[in-house]
Amino acid sequence: MINYLPHLKPVRKIRYIIFLKDVLILALTTFGGPQVHLAMMLDWFVEKRGYLTEEELMELNALCQILPGPTSTQTVTALGFKIGGPNLAYLTLLIWCLPAVAIMTAFGMMVGYLQEEHQSLRFARFIQPMAVGFLIVAGYRIARKVIKTQSGLVLGILAALTAYAFRSPYVTPVVILAGGLTTALTYEKQTVMEKKPIRIEWANFFLWLGVLVGAAVLGAVTQLLPVRLFENFYRNGSLVFGGGQVLTPMLYNEFVAFKHYLTREEFLSGLGMAQAIPGPVFAFASYVGALSMRSDGAYGQLIGSAVSTAGIFLPGTFLIFFVYRFWNQLKRYRAVRASLDGINAASTGLTAAAALALFEPMASNWPMVATVLGTILVLELTKLPPFLLIMGGLVIGVLL
Structure with missing residues (x-):
């Protein structure tokens, strides 16, 4: 200090x-x-x-x-x-990040070791459908708060259908920006507020943009996996509106469906564990990064976790430093406030698409379906802490 x-x-x-x-x-x-x-x-x-x-x-x-x-x-x-x-x-x-990051990195290294030793991940078989249940409940709760009009509902449905049909990491930012621009056009409905001249200090914005562009160029030139991982997570961290439940579909599309760095089972196991630990849910990125570099051994996994963690957390940090200084003036503009409705609706649709894509392979497995439904009911009808639910699932998986 x-x-x-x-x-x-x-x-x-x-x-x-x-x-x-x-x-x-x-x-x-x-x-x-x-x-x-x-x-x-x-x-x-x-x-x-x-x-x-x-x-x-x-x-x-x-x-x-x-x-x-x-x-x-x-x-x-x-x-x-x-x-x-x-x-x-x-x-x-x-x-704030270190405890959760350490836990998720260790869990990623453990899963990587088990896979290399051809050990089964069946001990986490109940965690995987539980993670889908958590995602469904999170999306539902967010939707109840942010979708208040028919146009918002339509935007959410269109976002879900688009993301489900085109499972590419490049679709996510397009959907979010389209949602924001759509509702920004309805700014006349917003209350007029007295405006003051906006004084902007651009240093942190240029820092955010410079790292974004620099990482993309460096990754394309060197093709080094750590650099590309940092760029992938930095890009996702720059575009994820709505928290951890929106980050999930972005990471699933990029690292499971598109690049195949993780299997679906590995992804869901980590997603479930991320619900059982204290601190930021975004520490899930540390787990994904560690498994993405499992072929380079323990040292490589630590590097993968470090660059992924830095990539996911730095954009939001740079941007809050940038915007915080002139937020009181910016929020007075009606178009800015109006765009938030579309961004939130699109983010909710992305969550729904991710939940559907993750649930789809489980639909024919009745124990999995029952676990998903049971998780939803427990979360909605009781006050049982999520981490106790996850720990219970792990214990049952190990015993069985």
């Missing part, structure tokens, strides 16, 4: 250390995704510590929801930025 923040007074350093300790506590104890993360942040950061007011936290979270990237991670990183600037924000990002 002292090396990163040498110019700060001792009292301020102590405050920052306490904040980072609070972030670590949340990273180790928050299960259940962005909704649970937000509730814990309200309790810990607002009520107990008073780092900011409830209104400030809710507005910050709303801003992060409309930017590409992991909402919870961007929120906690932006809070670090608000409290102590860029250095504290990057330390916050590292501490």
Whole structure:
């Protein structure tokens, strides 16, 4: 800490250390995704510590929801930025992500080892349909919140059909942008707000764009797998609106259906495990990256996890640093607010398409179908924590 923040007074350093300790506590104890993360942040950061007011936290979270990237991670990183600037924000990002990333990397290496030794993944056979159940419930809950009109419903259905029919990673950003542009044209329905001149500091935008273009060029020239993995995840992290449930179809299309780096069973096993760990769901990328480089041994898997983790988390970080400075002015434009409805509807459709594609091979297997339906019912009708459900599935799979 002292090396990163040498110019700060001792009292301020102590405050920052306490904040980072609070972030670590949340990273180790928050299960259940962005909704649970937000509730814990309200309790810990607002009520107990008073780092900011409830209104400030809710507005910050709303801003992060409309930017590409992991909402919870961007929120906690932006809070670090608000409290102590860029250095504290990057330390916050590292501490928030590290526990989940370590767990998912280790799980990926274990799955890779079992596959190399021709060991069965049947111990996770109940986790795979559970993951589909989690995805269906997440998509349904998001849809109830964001689809409020017939046009939104139509956009969601069209997005789902398009993504299901054309299973390419390049379809995802097209669908999202088309949804946003469609509803942006209806900006007249939005409330007029007094506008102020927007003063934009472009440094972080050019940093985001430079890394995006540079990684694409470097990957195409060198064809090195670590570079291409970083580019793949950085591109996905730059385009994923709506959180982990939208990231799932993007990664499935790219790494399972398109590039075949993972099997469907491996993907679902990791997706299920991502629901059972604390911290950001985007740590699922660490698992995918580790398995994508299994042919290079343990060292290669660690490299794959590292570049994939950096790729998925950095775009959202750069963009929140960029937008946070002028958000109060930007949100006053009606077209900006109107586009959010289309982006959210399209993201919901992408989730539905992913759930359908993952469920399709299970449709003829009644135990799998029963597990999917049972998971949905448990999640909707009880308050059982998701990680307990996953752990129970793993125990049953091992015993049987």
